[in-house]
Amino acid sequence: MSTRQRTTFVLSVCLLLFFSIMNFCVSCNSQEKDIRRPAVAGQFYPASATDLRKQIQQFFQAAKLVSVPGRIVGMISPHAGYIYSGWVAAHGYRQLEGKKYETVIIIAPSHFETFSEISVYPRGGYETPLGVVFVDEEMAEKIAAQSSRIILSNKGHRQEHLIQREHAVEVQIPFLQMVLKDFKIVPIVMGNQSYENSQTLGNAIAKAAKGHNVLIVASSDLSHYHPYQEAVDIDSRLISYVEKFDFSGLAEAISKREVEACGGGPIVATMIAAEKLGAKKVKILNYANSGDTMGDKSRVVGYLSAVFYRQMEKNPKKKEVGIDLGLSKKDQEQLLEIAKKTIVCCVKGEPIPKFAVSSPKLLEKRGAFVTITKYGRLRGCIGSILPMKSLYQTVQEVAESAALHDPRFPPVRPDELEYLKVEISVLTVPQKIQSIDEIEVGKHGLIIRKGYSQGLLLPQVATDYGWDREEFLRATCRKAGLPTDAWKQPDTEIFVFSAEVFGEE
CATH class of the missing domain: 3.30.700.20 (Hypothetical protein ph0010; domain 1)
Structure with missing residues (x-):
């Protein structure tokens, strides 16, 4: 090889390395940009990973592990600050210990940003003090493709230019990180919680998730700022609809303001999707309100933990796996x-x-x-x-x-x-x-x-x-x-x- 050829070869290699590094940096910067940073760490839950793990473990120790005779497909979990509702949320998440899910679809209301669509976070991930959980981009795209009402967007997820930042998806994730391994998420925020939107979303999730091992989480608190006994009465009516798996009745009661839930749309959508994915049974795990957890009973917020599950067969036959290779x-x-x-x-x-x-x-x-x-x-x-x-x-x-x-x-x-x-x-x-x-x-x-x-x-x-x-x-x-x-x-x-x-x- 001549001197000129060697020089040309070295320059080509250097240029190739340069552009490879630049492409890598652009890719990293793009991925970093799509990671949603914690918005309410230090407010709704501890900002320290050590303190957060310790708090959730305390919640789990106090929560009862009950018999759910089947595969949990969906759940309702509260989203207030952990000192208020973490004890209730733990009753649901503890039932997931030892379970495996590919993807967790978290549906939440939009508390601070107004928009009419159902917003699916399209890529990247959500970060908490316990690390980043990445978005199942393929599942997100499949859900959004089912209807023009559902969009791939950061509406309801974004933090820029907002005085208050959305928390309803984020607060569910540390609990999931404590009980599950190797899972991804699809974060969804409903701008409009109409029954039509809830039906659209529930049907879209069921269609996109068919054949996949998914969990659907409805992030919602119940009644807000009523005296203790009045809140219990209102929430009892909502729980009765959940127990009967009556999502249409629940949607009507919410529209008539007979019951209250800031995430009523997510609850209804979760019930629709869970039923279509084979869940026919409900188990109410725990109900409490802020008067129970914090003591002030003059103006309370209600919290519910419940699961929707696909019932196990009675006396199922043990499934044979693999073959006999002759090992004694x-x-x-x-x-x-x-x-x-x-x-x-x-x-x-x-x-x-x-x-x-x-x-x-x-x-x-x-x-x-x-x-x-x-x-x-x-x-x-x-x-x-x-x-x-x-x-x-x-x-x-x-x-x-x-x-x-x-x-x-x-x-x-x-x-x-x-x-x-x-x-x-x-x-x-x-x-x-x-x-x-x-x-x-x-x-x-x-x-x-x-x-x-x-x-x-x-x-x-x-x-x-x-x-x-x-x-x-x-x-x-x-x-x-x-x-x-x-x-x-x-x-x-x-x-x-x-x-x-x-x-x-």
């Missing part, structure tokens, strides 16, 4: 012991012992995943897909990685060890398929690959969520960071594998 009960017990001892030792910083293994099945080369849960919630999951090492060595390595190196979670702490449960999935070799008709839900896990993006979901994930084949494909695309319909594209590769799945009781 003793083999399974030894692998669980290897995984658990490895986790304990690596978390405590102690040497991992050498394990005496003689079973031919454990000496076979196999891929495997180790899943760690705490109180039923995912705490770490790492695996090796291909059979590179003997099964027991694979389990040992991925157990350590799941405990210490899952990028979604902080490393497991020694004080958590007694609360952890371990599940192992021993894998077959993935096979590329030509048709999605080859996928058997319950038997197969999926790998979807397109370009440099790849996502994997284990067989038990589909059965845990009750997905059908296409829902499983969409979820795996989402895991890969791809559009949920990427599985339909000709350059997308789909692989299936199966697993023998077992764990601690």
Whole structure:
């Protein structure tokens, strides 16, 4: 290469790096711009992450964990300052412990900004002292596409040029951050809470969310500034409509001012969407007002926590997952012991012992995943897909990685060890398929690959969520960071594998 050619090459590389850095900076600045900063931290709830966690944990300790015999699809939660309504809100959010949701759709009223549409925050995220929760942009777009009444906008969300800033979406998020992992949000503010708008929004959410694992939260307080007993009477009438799942009756009562709720539209929209998504039952978890929480009963505000749920089948059959690879009960017990001892030792910083293994099945080369849960919630999951090492060595390595190196979670702490449960999935070799008709839900896990993006979901994930084949494909695309319909594209590769799945009781 001549001197001129070398100079030209170096200049080209420098220019490429320069424009790449500039594009990266523009992208970062754009993303930063779309993050809504906390508007009421330090007012409605503590601005310190430590103090906020401590306060919510105190609320949870005081809230009863009740039996909700089904899948929670929607809920009503108050949005006053935490010292007033946090105790009531905790009754609802505590029921979500150990649950998994892809997306939480939060519907709130607009207290300070006037507009006629239903405003869906389109991108970026909402920040609280506990971190940023990102917007499910795809779901937001799908909801907005259902009606011209629904717009992608920062109306009702924005803080610029407003004397008072909206709080009704924001105050729900720290509770969600305390009980859920790996979820996104769709923040929605209703400028006009007419019954027509509530119907439009409820139907739009139901259509957009079909086949997805979503939770819908109606952010609302009840009656405002009545004497204590008068407030209780008014709120009791509203609660009776909720208990009967009578959203049309509730909407009419609100229009006639027989009952009060600053988020009446969000409540009605949530009830409509939840019903269309299969929720037929209601459970009232807690009612109180500011006279109960703060003592002054002359002018109070009412607070309600309630959930709408899809009832479980009576005596459901246990769903079979994966396949039998011939591991004996003793083999399974030894692998669980290897995984658990490895986790304990690596978390405590102690040497991992050498394990005496003689079973031919454990000496076979196999891929495997180790899943760690705490109180039923995912705490770490790492695996090796291909059979590179003997099964027991694979389990040992991925157990350590799941405990210490899952990028979604902080490393497991020694004080958590007694609360952890371990599940192992021993894998077959993935096979590329030509048709999605080859996928058997319950038997197969999926790998979807397109370009440099790849996502994997284990067989038990589909059965845990009750997905059908296409829902499983969409979820795996989402895991890969791809559009949920990427599985339909000709350059997308789909692989299936199966697993023998077992764990601690």
